[in-house]
Amino acid sequence: MPPDLESNVAERLSPEDLLEAWHLLIPEDRLESFRALSRPEAEDLFLSLGARDQGELLRALPPPERRSWMRLLAPDDCADLIQEIPHHEREELLSLLDDTTRKEVNGLLAYAEDDAGGLMNPRFVRVRPEMTVDESITYLRRQAPEVAGAMHYAYVLDPEQRLRGVVSFRKLLAATPDQRVSEVMQTDLIKVPEKMDQEDLSRLFSTYRLGAIPVVDESGHMKGIVTLDDIVDVVREEATEDIQKIGGTAPIDAPYLRISIVDMIKKRAGWLAALFIGETLTATAMGYFEAEIARAVVLALFVPLVISSGGNSGSQATTLVIRAMALGEVRLRDWWRVVRREVVSGLGLGFILAFIGMGRILLWQALFHTYGAHYALVALTVAASLVGVVLWGTVVGSMLPFLLRRLGFDPASSSAPFVATLVDVTGLIIYFTTAKLVLSGALL
Amino acid sequence: MPPDLESNVAERLSPEDLLEAWHLLIPEDRLESFRALSRPEAEDLFLSLGARDQGELLRALPPPERRSWMRLLAPDDCADLIQEIPHHEREELLSLLDDTTRKEVNGLLAYAEDDAGGLMNPRFVRVRPEMTVDESITYLRRQAPEVAGAMHYAYVLDPEQRLRGVVSFRKLLAATPDQRVSEVMQTDLIKVPEKMDQEDLSRLFSTYRLGAIPVVDESGHMKGIVTLDDIVDVVREEATEDIQKIGGTAPIDAPYLRISIVDMIKKRAGWLAALFIGETLTATAMGYFEAEIARAVVLALFVPLVISSGGNSGSQATTLVIRAMALGEVRLRDWWRVVRREVVSGLGLGFILAFIGMGRILLWQALFHTYGAHYALVALTVAASLVGVVLWGTVVGSMLPFLLRRLGFDPASSSAPFVATLVDVTGLIIYFTTAKLVLSGALL
Numbered sequence: 080m081p082p083d084l085e086s087n088v089a090e091r092l093s094p095e096d097l098l099e100a101w102h103l104l105i106p107e108d109r110l111e112s113f114r115a116l117s118r119p120e121a122e123d124l125f126l127s128l129g130a131r132d133q134g135e136l137l138r139a140l141p142p143p144e145r146r147s148w149m150r151l152l153a154p155d156d157c158a159d160l161i162q163e164i165p166h167h168e169r170e171e172l173l174s175l176l177d178d179t180t181r182k183e184v185n186g187l188l189a190y191a192e193d194d195a196g197g198l199m200n201p202r203f204v205r206v207r208p209e210m211t212v213d214e215s216i217t218y219l220r221r222q223a224p225e226v227a228g229a230m231h232y233a234y235v236l237d238p239e240q241r242l243r244g245v246v247s248f249r250k251l252l253a254a255t256p257d258q259r260v261s262e263v264m265q266t267d268l269i270k271v272p273e274k275m276d277q278e279d280l281s282r283l284f285s286t287y288r289l290g291a292i293p294v295v296d297e298s299g300h301m302k303g304i305v306t307l308d309d310i311v312d313v314v315r316e317e318a319t320e321d322i323q324k325i326g327g328t329a330p331i332d333a334p335y336l337r338i339s340i341v342d343m344i345k346k347r348a349g350w351l352a353a354l355f356i357g358e359t360l361t362a363t364a365m366g367y368f369e370a371e372i373a374r375a376v377v378l379a380l381f382v383p384l385v386i387s388s389g390g391n392s393g394s395q396a397t398t399l400v401i402r403a404m405a406l407g408e409v410r411l412r413d414w415w416r417v418v419r420r421e422v423v424s425g426l427g428l429g430f431i432l433a434f435i436g437m438g439r440i441l442l443w444q445a446l447f448h449t450y451g452a453h454y455a456l457v458a459l460t461v462a463a464s465l466v467g468v469v470l471w472g473t474v475v476g477s478m479l480p481f482l483l484r485r486l487g488f489d490p491a492s493s494s495a496p497f498v499a500t501l502v503d504v505t506g507l508i509i510y511f512t513t514a515k516l517v518l519s520g521a522l523l
Numbered sequence: 524m525p526p527d528l529e530s531n532v533a534e535r536l537s538p539e540d541l542l543e544a545w546h547l548l549i550p551e552d553r554l555e556s557f558r559a560l561s562r563p564e565a566e567d568l569f570l571s572l573g574a575r576d577q578g579e580l581l582r583a584l585p586p587p588e589r590r591s592w593m594r595l596l597a598p599d600d601c602a603d604l605i606q607e608i609p610h611h612e613r614e615e616l617l618s619l620l621d622d623t624t625r626k627e628v629n630g631l632l633a634y635a636e637d638d639a640g641g642l643m644n645p646r647f648v649r650v651r652p653e654m655t656v657d658e659s660i661t662y663l664r665r666q667a668p669e670v671a672g673a674m675h676y677a678y679v680l681d682p683e684q685r686l687r688g689v690v691s692f693r694k695l696l697a698a699t700p701d702q703r704v705s706e707v708m709q710t711d712l713i714k715v716p717e718k719m720d721q722e723d724l725s726r727l728f729s730t731y732r733l734g735a736i737p738v739v740d741e742s743g744h745m746k747g748i749v750t751l752d753d754i755v756d757v758v759r760e761e762a763t764e765d766i767q768k769i770g771g772t773a774p775i776d777a778p779y780l781r782i783s784i785v786d787m788i789k790k791r792a793g794w795l796a797a798l799f800i801g802e803t804l805t806a807t808a809m810g811y812f813e814a815e816i817a818r819a820v821v822l823a824l825f826v827p828l829v830i831s832s833g834g835n836s837g838s839q840a841t842t843l844v845i846r847a848m849a850l851g852e853v854r855l856r857d858w859w860r861v862v863r864r865e866v867v868s869g870l871g872l873g874f875i876l877a878f879i880g881m882g883r884i885l886l887w888q889a890l891f892h893t894y895g896a897h898y899a900l901v902a903l904t905v906a907a908s909l910v911g912v913v914l915w916g917t918v919v920g921s922m923l924p925f926l927l928r929r930l931g932f933d934p935a936s937s938s939a940p941f942v943a944t945l946v947d948v949t950g951l952i953i954y955f956t957t958a959k960l961v962l963s964g965a966l967l
């Protein structure tokens with residue numbers, strides 16, 4: 080936290096600092112510091128914690144105290160909390176809720192955690208189209224205390240609970256008191272089905288710059304609302320997952336310092352072992368060229384240089400395409416446009432590296448006479464292979480996310496290490512084949 | 524967009540579809556489709572576009588039409604738009620604004636684009652503490668039409684414009700009409716200085732689950748508010764930048780399909796060339812072991828396998844740490860905890876790969892007699908180097924982001940390719956040194 084901020088929040092230090100430091104404390108210290116707070120401070124802290132932390136804290140408290148904390152949570156946050164605790168303790172926590180809330184929470188638990196139904200809050204402010212603005216404000220005054228904090232819209236439902244429109248509290252306040260709600264409400268509104276995936280939902284929030292989106296069932300009955308504050312968490316979570324996949328790890332659903340080392344190794348070993356097994360093909364590939372290497376050891380010196388260039392350019396291309404897909408900038412049907420761009424980029428980048436590589440070999444030869452009589456041919460081999468390998472890496476790296484998505488996998492699984500491994504094997508073949516063509520009769 | 528959604532928004536097809544397809548259209552088509560919309564539809568579309576697209580569209584319109592579109596924008600959005608257009612055209616657009624707005628926009632342009640001052644909207648709803656709830660609602664009715672859509676809070680200012688508290692419209696509606704604003708307002712509120720960086724700001728939004736944060740100057744005068752919808756864009760932008768850096772590219776500030784190929788090559792060539800030059804050290808390193816390779820060509824076969832394992836494990840470690848830092852889960856002072864974890868993980872992962880690698884060599888030897896008389900010693904060399912290289916890659920990969928942050932650079936610059944390149948050179952040294960120790964007297 081920057082120093083400017085600290086001076087600004089200095090007057091209310093302890094609960095905020097506790098929240099900041101929460102992930103660094105051991106569970107016993109958490110409980111102790113939590114108990115040291117006044118009730119209102121403790122409530123603020125509890126509500127600011129994520130569902131996982133709320134669950135851990137609740138389980139650390141003695142059972143008689145739990146009920147009053149569960150009551151603080153809106154039904155969607157209750158459901159999130161319950162999904163974070165072990166199955167055999169769920170019933171007990173559910174039994175602490177009043178009947179209405181328990182029914183709502185059970186309803187939410189039936190949805191997948193990452194679709195609109197699982198994210199929505201089933202409590203929202205409802206008004207009737209035929210009410211006057213003044214009547215609706217009086218009516219709102221009665222509903223307002225029951226709905227969660229982030230809500231700023233009233234939804235206009237007909238007697239069958241079908242969604243007819245929406246009006247913000249701000250607009251109600253600005254309207255003349257005797258207008259009808261139906262006159263001030265907005266009727267062309269974005270609504271989503273319960274099954275919509277959270278990633279599509281978050282794109283919708285950002286495309287239309289919305290504060291809340293109502294969720295409706297197939298017959299248009301309103302089921303709840305998803306608010307922007309839930310979506311910020313989604314955007315962050317999805318980016319974290321993508322970044323971890325790009326780095327070649329299975330997504331780690333917990334903060335780095337809190338996951339156990341055994342789990343950490345498990346999450347990483349799978350991909351690493353798979354990549355390693357893929358990479359053993361390089362030993363096989365090089366085995367085929369063992370005779371060439373024996374005759375011209377100088378060739379072996381440039382193997383890491385040539386194949387890593389393919390890996391690096393492929394990893395650039397793949398991360399750019401993965402992110403562009405996640406942001407909706409590139410779709411499956413754009414693959415041909417992407418190929419054309421990447422062929423040009425790959426050739427451009429390949430020639431730049433070939434130029435540098437050739438210069439490096441000629442310079443070293445002039446200075447140290449390192450590379451023998453056929454140094455010019457060796458330089459040509461390296462330069463020509465670089466163009467081929469970089470072009471190949473770029474095209475493979477950019478196309479792999481398309482292939483993965485087409486097959487129904489997450490394009491982000493096309494990690495930098497995955498692409499590098501794929502390109503290493505083919506890079507070797509490109510390099511040694513080029514060598515055979517250029518050097519036959521001279522070194523080979 | 525999934526089919527469920529399309530059926531839901533089918534009744535208002537054209538402007539939404541246009542928005543979806545915007546990035547795929549050529550500029551002429553954009554202008555033409557935009558002009559085909561009714562005025563209210565066109566306004567919705569214009570307001571949904573990002574600042575860059577708004578700017579491009581505006582510049583495509585004939586000058587006399589521009590004023591009425593500029594007027595639609597809140598001052599912070601105006602400032603964003605102006606930052607997206609070439610310098611020499613800015614004055615002309617600014618001159619289209621009325622005096623008050625122009626002053627506000629000029630004020631905002633003085634802030635850096637990515638601090639709180641640059642993100643904030645200088646228009647907000649203000650009330651006085653001594654007003655009754657009823658008076659404040661009447662007062663709000665007059666202010667409401669002037670402030671932007673995402674605003675749901677009234678800020679309580681004293682006569683010197685210092686921020687005393689905040690009250691949501693919802694809470695005002697729920698209060699009894701003759702209570703004082705000072706009785707219902709919340710006084711312990713989070714506020715930030717104008718200079719706060721957007722990344723810290725976004726963490727604050729998510730830690731405290733806020734909808735809006737007021738920005739104050741050094742004497743506590745309120746300057747504006749930052750709202751959650753601006754922060755969603757920030758979170759997305761920062762993740763995109765991090766992902767591009769992790770992939771080894773300079774951040775690309777435009778959608779993938781819209782940046783020119785020349786700019787694309789420029790953004791990628793810098794890092795790629797730097798990595799390539801670093802990687803030429805592998806040729807130097809291998810040069811030192813040329814004699815060993817000539818005597819035991821079998822050693823060269825495993826070079827790509829061994830060094831890529833270091834690169835892959837390093838790239839896992841670095842992306843995990845970069846993301847944990849960006850989320851605030853890991854701070855500079857945690858470096859020692861991270862080292863300890865990564866040493867254990869690195870050893871664990873190293874032994875797993877060593878086991879697989881040894882098995883692979885022994886199996887191939889049994890099946891094809893590929894690796895000569897000293898195959899067992901070769902297998903031992905590969906296995907022992909794998910433990911060393913993976914451990915080394917993991918530790919280097921996890922520490923590099925700390926080092927970069929400590930030196931004032933962005934930890935995300937510790938890209939997967941960067942770590943792989945660093946580890947390749949040292950990996951070669953580990954491998955050939957191990958080989959000398961294990962094989963001396965036998966093969967070497």
